[in-house]
Amino acid sequence: MGLLLLLIGIFAVNVPCGYWREGVRKFSPAWFVAVHAPVPLVILMRLLAGIKWSFAILPLLVAAYFGGQWVGARYRRKAAGR
Numbered sequence: 001m002g003l004l005l006l007l008i009g010i011f012a013v014n015v016p017c018g019y020w021r022e023g024v025r026k027f028s029p030a031w032f033v034a035v036h037a038p039v040p041l042v043i044l045m046r047l048l049a050g051i052k053w054s055f056a057i058l059p060l061l062v063a064a065y066f067g068g069q070w071v072g073a074r075y076r077r078k079a080a081g082r
Helices: 001-024 029-036 038-050 060-080
Strands: none
Touching: 001 029, 001 038, 001 060, 038 060
């Protein structure tokens, strides 16, 4: 149950960052911040959840991270009518 909540939290943290990322020029400083700003928060969330880092959960963490970024960017594109 702890891992599922962590994945949902990672996803939720990345949705607004993906939304922001979609609105800035690719590879600009703001773009890099939008992509990388959630990383310390994700690490903190994992530590607070008591889930140790392992290669076994890495694909799940990455999928939740980039899934949230993708959903946020997609939402912004739909809101802008693109």
